[in-house]
Amino acid sequence: MITLIVRRVGELLLLLLGISFLVFGSMYIAPGDPASMIGGPTATEADLENIRENLGLNDPFLVQYGRYLGNAVQGDFGYSYQTKQSVADAIAVRFPNTLKLAIASMVVAVVIGLVAGLISALRHNSWLDFTSTTFALAGISIPNFWLGALLILVFAVNLQWLPVGGLSEPFYTAEGFKQLILPAITLGTGSAAMIARMTRSSMLEVVRADYVRTARAKGVKETKVIWVHTLKNAMIPVITVIGLNFGFLLGGTIITEKVFAINGVGRLMIDAIAMRDFPLVQGSVLLVATLFVVVNLIVDIVYTYVDPRIKYE
Amino acid sequence: ACGGESSSAPSQTNEGGTTEAGGGEIEEFVYASTSDVAGLSPILTNDSVSANVQEHVYETLFERDTDTGELIPSLAESYENPDELTWIFKIREDVVFHDGTPLNAESVKYTFDKLRDPATAAPRASLLEPVDEITVEDEFTVKITTKYPYGPFLASLAHSNAAIVSPTADQAQDLMSNPVGSGPFKFVSYTPGDQVVLEAFEDYRDGAPDIKKLVFKVVPEISTAISMLQTGEVDFIDNLPSEQIARIESIQNVDIEKKDGTSVFYLAFNQSRPENQDENFRKAVAAAVDRDAFVGKLNGLGLRSDSVLGPMVFGYNESKNAAGQAYDPELAKQLVEENGYGDRTISLLTANRDNFVLMAEIAQAQLTEAGFNVKIETMEWATFLDTARAGQFDITFLSWANLTQDGSEMFYPNLHTDNIGSSNRAQYSNAEFDELVDASRTSVDQEERLNYLDQANGLLLEQNDVVVMYHGVVTGAMNSEYTNLILEPNGKWTLKDVTRK
């Protein structure tokens, strides 16, 4: 286990190095000058030159990248070009919101996904299965920017049951909880559908396994056959899907954050890209990638508990 | 916030409900903007969102009269102009910064020097580019000399980026996240990406505003913001999109304020390309684009005039309202036919924000109608700025908010030869025009300036160098519980006088 973690951390560092290079490189070759984004349309060439010099943008690529890496190694991820705020601070303010949103969406996704998937599998080929399969597929098919707008229209504006946007209140207050509902549904629907699908097919497969027949041959009750002899085995691939989806959710909050006026990392990222705020882009991409890897590491560790066959030396 | 009367707003604030009799303090007032402030220091920022907040925290030496547009003293009490190059300002003596520091001549010098210092890399350093030297004459008198006579100098000083900051605060802390000014509101907190919170400055020289807590909230989707306005989560939004005006009008608890503005949206040609230097070509384009129809699409949020300098801008002359090539599809078709303009593909560059796409789509359709072969290229803002600056387009749409409301401030950056390669994205170069603009900038005689500007304006229209699509209308929509919003033609607004109805 320790070896696994150590190795993954090692791989993560390599990965981050790769990603940072990729991001840095792509921002470098992307058209659009950070200086003119700071200077605005009125800035004169002299203003811009001044800003560029100030930000070190006139140095050669490798010098800039080297400087970035050097600082990053020391835990300094630079300062936003726009706000001059430290990248760490800028992210620290937004990350809790993104995390909150991602976790809430995941809860929605897992609860709906598992329930729908199990119902489908256990009532295989019934109308319940058909309905839930159809809904699952529809869930994956809805563009979430559209879903979000529709939800706002119905539940916030017309019915006024839930607030339109924001995520400022703590989640344990009634207000904060209400704020989470619509965005969590918007973001979680796709994942719910994927989890439902995976649960269904995995259950269907496991139900046919020899050891389930063994359990029946022993005279085990049908309910126990399902909950003890099937579910845990069926969950193994589902856990992968959950892990991957959680990773994707963390990086996929962009549109939801935009629609629901949530101050999160996703929005920070697109704004930063639009403003050519390199340090912010770097910082947030690295964060999301790290989280992705960490989540998958956790999934791998969870595996060892669910599936005793898996051993990492 | 919701007073005693019933409100349709589902409790947007948890402290809502506490009220007191009388004129009514406003416990919390929320404004929503679609993007976050870049920062809270006037010296280091140059964007309208930041300016909105800064306007409430800081003050400038001069300001514009909201109705007449005239420059009137604000922090300055009076000024003298002993010669063309010298400006002597008398500063009000009763002003203190929020941190208790008195505002005096030293503060002004400090602020301006900092703004000018190349090491600061201030984005708007060019505001004070003509300044040669700043000297403190006495506690409340400051003398500024310019390198050359500079006509729009006072307008520059009214610019929100020329607001006076507290030198003690600037040395002690980062004004970007922790601003200290002398305005009606005092900084409380800033959550990047989310909101800036201000509170009433009790020691404000004109008396503390009614709004006790003022929140600038970021709501990136304007539709969401409107929904929030509808549900009462937000009290005020500005820059209403023309597409949604009908919807906002239909909302019961919201009042819309409109005012003619200084901004101008226009079609520009890339004049560095010989094809575009063809006068007939520009004429054909101008004749093909039906600006009236377009302005009709704006649902009253646009002002139709050919004049490059709009009615609210210094330098405007009514006679230029129809001085450009009028819409004449037949003429356009004829010109296209005669000159074979349809043979080349014209790239229509546009940024993918605001009304630019709308203009581009309509213009493209109309130009196509006239026989041109136009391809729209939309770009995100950053790329657009670079691409336009480098002159990689045939036609584009540009806009100018003109915060200073001065014609020179429109012509010089946008169309003067000096600024090709930077803000002169049309790559326009015309010696005669340059001369007129220079004259308007260096003269301090306002009558004379008016004349120069009008001539320059005429020059542009005559040759269809600029095809004005519309002049902006400043808008705001506020919860109808409140009143006394001050909207300025340049898009700025002030909430310090807002009261409960």
Place this chain on the structure above:
Amino acid sequence: MVLAQTTKEQQQEAKTPLLKLHNVKKYFPIKGGLLKRVQGHVKAVESVSFELMEGESLGVVGESGCGKSTLGRTILGLEEITDGQVYYRDQEIQNLKRHEKKKFVKEMQMIFQDPYASLNPRQRVGDALVEVFSMHTNLSAKEKRDAVVDLLKEVGLKEEHFDRYPHEFSGGQRQRIGIARAIALNPSFIICDEAVSALDVSVQAQVLKLLKTIQEKYNLSYLFISHDLGVVRYFCDRVLVMYLGNSVELAKVEELFETPLHPYTQALLSAIPRPSVHANVKRVRLQGDLPNPANPPSGCPFHTRCPIAQDVCVQSKPEWQEYQPEHFAACHFAGKSILEGADV
């Protein structure tokens, strides 16, 4: 039917070994740890030597995992040899260049165990056979097709089977196709890796007969890998018994079955269920399982399960010796009956 036959005696006299293995070893590295470094080896084949004559069938028997398949693959060069030499007609053939290898590819072929996995399910069987000719000959399309049809007939299939997919055949028929593919290029040597194990007895018998017929016709040599001693006895001339990667005994088939020298061979023979109610073989049951080939026991690899093991077996590895003429074994107590040491 005129078959091109040479008698076995004639071949034996020629005394040119077709294939010769000398101390062939094949280890698979086990990777692990933080940097996935090699931490040990699975000693799949640990020093195997033998000679195979032309027209001869050599059986290789042993329990699952003892390295039979690996041995076969190593001979064909499908696995890189770890140590030792393989000679084919006196030429060393491991480490040959690609183009040099081509010659031997035609000479040496393989028939696989799983009739369901040994044919590409997305390829018509005819095309699969044509492909063999495409790779190694310059025949025209027509010639290739004719050759394939001949082949199909040769193994008891029909021309109409040319355009069918493998899933349309029964296990036995697929195995025939596998055989057709193996003999397409006129090889002299074929490795049959459990070629009949997966088949039903009735079909197994059909295929065994076919293999014999072909052998006689083309004077083929077989390396016949199997765990079914009955089949080996029926089919092979000599037998090599393997245990945990080691060769433990090699002898003519009758001799091995009549007087097995190695206790493992004895145990193996006594464990076979006889399809007869009259067989009265004294049973000795081996205790325990095959040890892990990654961590083989010291000394004689069989000592952990050997009923007659002594201290010496734990300490030193017995040598591979010729105890009788052409009868090799590796045991400190070769020839001793396990019945003596076992509690039957």
Place this chain on the structure above:
Amino acid sequence: MSTTFSVETPQVRTKKKDRFVVSTMKRLLKNKLAVVGLIIIAIQVIMALTAPWITSYDPATQQLTKSELPVMSEGHILGTDNYGRDVWTRIVYGAQISLVVAITAVTLGLLGGVVLGMLAGYYKKWDAVIMRFVDLLFAFPGILLAMLIIAILGTSLINVAIAISIWSIPTCARIVRGSVLSIKEKEYIMAMKSMGASDLRIMVKHILPNALAPIIVFATMRMATAILSTAALSYLGLGAQPPTPEWGAMIAQGQDYMWTSPHLTVIPGIAIMLTVFAFNVVGDGLRDALDPNMDLN
């Protein structure tokens, strides 16, 4: 003479047609949802191909005086948008765009993914390097990757297709690698090696066709994702150039009129949803038809 062995196969005689395709299709057609999906896709393809004939309008022609007409207006069955363009026409032409972009994206992505996955699965020594690179793409937030690519290449549908294709590579590579790893161990591959077949021949002729099933399913599902992503990027203003009638862009544009002319968002929204749904159900059906036990993740 001696008795001949009967080696008659009980199975039906084979037609020259590829039985694999036929039988898969048969099984697919048993799946009701998949049939619905196929019909939707067929309609879309027909719409895309016959666009100029099934509508008399041009998708870009504006009639400013007839803007925002509601559904079922005279001459405009689905109404008009804010520029007075016929919504039905734009939906029809939008089908073209969605399909072309998605097909391009998926094809490019498959190409990259199959090559990488094949090499990684087949050659042990390349595996680590390729898979690390794939991990890198994988850990990169999808939309962000697309945004960066578009920031570099510029806003256009082609670049959207490229961005989405790059985004498809890691998943595809993993799927292919997984199949290759298992197929590689099959005896028929061993058989080809023992016949002296070259690596290229083995990969292309023997591994690829057998790894095809999951690839086909992936491609179908990816079509769905690609359509959604194209729409999402257009929604963010990074995709289609106006006046291209891309569905996502139509939603984005229509959203401003959501309260006054909801059909401007609802119609393209439904169009996207139906199409994506169709590809998803067909993909799902294909998976079941090809191999019920296949695991796409």
Place this chain on the structure above:
Amino acid sequence: MKETLLEVNNLVTEFRTKEGPVQAVRDVTFSVRKGETLCIVGESGCGKSITSLSVIGLLPENGRIANGEVRYKGEAIHNLSAEKKRLMRGSEISMIFQEPMTALNPVLTVGYQLREPLMIHHGMSKQQATTRGIELLNQVGIPYPEKRMNQYPHELSGGMRQRVMIAIALAGDPGLLIADEPTTALDVTIQAQILDLINELKDRLDMGVMFITHDMGVVAEVADRVMVMYAGQKIEEGPVEEIFDRPKHPYTRGLLGSVPNVDDPTFELHPIPGTLPSLTEQIQGCRFHPRCLFAMDRCRQQVPPEDDLGNGHYVSCWLTREEAVSDGVGTNDEGTATRSEDAPLKVAQR
């Protein structure tokens, strides 16, 4: 003679398939007595497993007993309620399967899986079940049973797993044990161990055993009586000595003639030509006739009835009614069928 445990009469098991209903077991009748091992042999796909699954009531979803009855200790069990069937499974009739790798749940400990039947059928507490479980593991010859209780299946070797399976099957003290090819996946030396174990347990516990295999060697080793199946039908049944020494059905002879004899160097193979027909195939008359070297016209038209040859030996073949069987066919000492003329492959000239 011991009491009859299991009686299966005219069992027909049907599957719903896309091609319509197919019969996998066609009118099969047999019985198993206490302390007796009945071996069912036949080629792959002939319906051995389905017969046994019909008995224990674990048919796949699309399968059903279409006709006939299954009686256990005189009581009909094929039409019991699902709940009654469940309680019967494991306590009256137990089953072990071919693949010890997949028949045990990989995510549950050996202990859990072993305790389960004990707790279900004997109402034991977990504690008691653990103690009894260890005893059972001991009984099936597993070393260190305490340790094994906490291990997972993948930590055991194939042979050990099969022993665990047997222990689980024995846990409910069943009267009848069904073993479906329990040694096919094992090596000969391990197979021998398991066969010994089953034999020993059968004697000790006085169980009836239904042993399914296709290996004639295994049959000879464990069987008391043998039932030979072909294409869903029973074609011959009798005591093991009868079947090996006096096989009557050409198919049985063919089976015996297909297995090389280890002890006989001169043995010649006599394969049965052709392959098993598919379930859907319509065959008139005797289902074996297309592969039968002695098929007569009658065989092609009429289904042969079952003949009682005495001694508990039954066969369904027209040949037994013909006196002239010996024409061209003899029986050697071993009882394997031989033919005067071999049936070699037709090998074309290349």
